Amino acid sequence: MDELIEIENKFKSMVSSGKVDLNIIRNLTTFKNNLLKSKDEFLNKKQLFNQFPFFHAIETQLRIVDYLINRVQIAPEINDNPKVADDALLVIPHLQLINNALFSKMRDPYYVLDLSTKLQVLAMRNDMYPLSEQVTSSANKSELAAKFNQFVEHAGDEIDRA
Amino acid sequence: MQGTKLTEPKVFIDANILVSASILYVGKELGLKNGLKHTFYDRCKTLINIFKKRIDDKIGIYTKLVDVTANRVMRDALLSTIKETSRNESTVDEQKMLTVFSVIYSECIRRSEENKDALVRETVNEDKINKLRDKAWEFFNVTLKNEIEKHNPKAKIEHAKNIKGSSLIMRAVRFTKIQDAKTFSFPHYGTLKLKFIDSGIGSEDLQLFLQALYFNELYAKQNISFYFCSLDHHFVEIEKDGLVNDFVPAQIKEIFKMQCSKPEKIIPLVK
Numbered sequence: 001m002d003e004l005i006e007i008e009n010k011f012k013s014m015v016s017s018g019k020v021d022l023n024i025i026r027n028l029t030t031f032k033n034n035l036l037k038s039k040d041e042f043l044n045k046k047q048l049f050n051q052f053p054f055f056h057a058i059e060t061q062l063r064i065v066d067y068l069i070n071r072v073q074i075a076p077e078i079n080d081n082p083k084v085a086d087d088a089l090l091v092i093p094h095l096q097l098i099n100n101a102l103f104s105k106m107r108d109p110y111y112v113l114d115l116s117t118k119l120q121v122l123a124m125r126n127d128m129y130p131l132s133e134q135v136t137s138s139a140n141k142s143e144l145a146a147k148f149n150q151f152v153e154h155a156g157d158e159i160d161r162a
Numbered sequence: 163m164q165g166t167k168l169t170e171p172k173v174f175i176d177a178n179i180l181v182s183a184s185i186l187y188v189g190k191e192l193g194l195k196n197g198l199k200h201t202f203y204d205r206c207k208t209l210i211n212i213f214k215k216r217i218d219d220k221i222g223i224y225t226k227l228v229d230v231t232a233n234r235v236m237r238d239a240l241l242s243t244i245k246e247t248s249r250n251e252s253t254v255d256e257q258k259m260l261t262v263f264s265v266i267y268s269e270c271i272r273r274s275e276e277n278k279d280a281l282v283r284e285t286v287n288e289d290k291i292n293k294l295r296d297k298a299w300e301f302f303n304v305t306l307k308n309e310i311e312k313h314n315p316k317a318k319i320e321h322a323k324n325i326k327g328s329s330l331i332m333r334a335v336r337f338t339k340i341q342d343a344k345t346f347s348f349p350h351y352g353t354l355k356l357k358f359i360d361s362g363i364g365s366e367d368l369q370l371f372l373q374a375l376y377f378n379e380l381y382a383k384q385n386i387s388f389y390f391c392s393l394d395h396h397f398v399e400i401e402k403d404g405l406v407n408d409f410v411p412a413q414i415k416e417i418f419k420m421q422c423s424k425p426e427k428i429i430p431l432v433k
Contacts, residue, residue, distance in 0.1 A: 017278050036314050043257055043260075047248075048250040048256040048257070048260065049244050049245070049247065049256060049260070050257075051260070052241070052244055052260055052263060052264075055260045055264065056260075056263070056264045056267060056268075059261070059264040060264075060267075060268070063268070075203075079359075110237075111238060114233075117233060117271055120268060120271050120272075121271065121275055124275060125273065125275075127274075128366045132200065132269060132272060134267055135265055135268050135269065136269065138261060138265060139262045139265040140258065140262065141257075142257070143258065143262050144265060144266070146261070147243060147247070147262050147263065147266060148266055149240055150243045150247070151185075151240060151243045151266055152185060152245065154238075154239040154240075154242040154243050154246075155181060155182075155185055155239035157234065157239070157242075158183065158235045158238055158242075159178045159181060159235065159393060159394075
């Protein structure tokens with residue numbers, strides 16, 4: 001993930017110079033495209049449902065990158081720099097970490113899922129994660145409702161078993 | 163009243179409260195309120211909302227263990243749903259479905275974090291907790307087990323079955339006595355047997371209980387009222403079909419001087 005190192009360096013420069021470097025959008029887009037490519041690779045595997053932790057790890061990153069691209073784009077208008085760069089610099093090491101775990105030979109699905117949760121929480125705390133409406137809009141509402149009800153039942157079972 | 167300081171109560175929440183409150187929130191946003199099967203979700207969220215409203219009073223507390231357990235419960239519930247879908251829906255578009263599951267998980271984590279904002283994360287003294295371990299272990303695995311077994315309605319049922327007489331009245335009396343022995347002498351015996359005699363308390367639940375005991379002792383010294391809020395029948399009363407059994411929380415109160423209650427009992431105390 002050399003792209004991430006370049007992105008990190010550019011954000012560091014944005015902090016020190018106080019100027020928004022819009023070229024960083026190109027790097028972020030490359031990073032995003034790499035994630036999409038990896039997602040396609042996961043989606044081509046057999047027993048797709050077993051890939052959920054890895055799929056979710058990529059989805060979480062894609063949500064963050066899309067949101068970050070948007071923040072950088074409007075940063076000059078709303079004077080969001082160096083705040084946007086500071087926020088990004090807090091999240092990038094965790095993106096690095098999750099990608100190392102995701103593409104290691106001995107990847108552990110539970111560990112990857114746990115890292116995704118941590119990444120999401122970190123991103124939410126630093127205004128790097130999209131709003132609820134944006135996240136839910138990526139899924140079909142009736143399928144979401146059906147699966148959510150099923151999930152609630154299983155959560156109830158987990159609680160009852162406690 | 164010199165030297166007496168009015169202090170707010172403290173409520174230590176079990177992971178099941180955090181999970182319930184987080185799931186309800188997502189369901190409501192999806193317009194699924196009526197689809198929810200567990201009525202206690204509303205009560206959990208109401209309690210969290212009170213903590214939020216009274217945020218300066220720092221009433222609601224949780225620990226790292228609660229956090230980790232809540233995440234584990236949500237994760238396991240989701241993975242079970244995925245497994246079920248994979249088993250039963252062979253024609254489903256897996257790709258689309260993975261997106262749906264990812265959204266559900268993301269939103270539950272979001273709500274859980276928002277709920278935690280209404281709580282104070284506390285640390286615990288592991289040395290002090292370890293000193294409480296033996297007594298708590300014995301309480302759950304020996305004392306409670308034996309006490310619950312004493313309430314086994316088997317003998318009463320047998321006694322009722324032996325009521326002599328073949329007249330219609332005597333048959334009715336016998337039937338009523340058997341039903342009474344099964345239901346009213348010690349309601350929900352079967353559930354308690356399952357929880358305490360057949361399976362026993364799990365290590366995670368015991369650890370949560372120990373943390374609650376630790377806070378109970380800590381706040382007692384400061385003259386602060388303390389409650390352990392849970393939905394788990396290892397700690398709180400069973401209320402079902404109009405019958406209540408509060409044997410377990412009553413024993414906890416007697417032996418450990420700690421009050422364990424469901425959210426609906428705690429809400430009026432912290433409102």
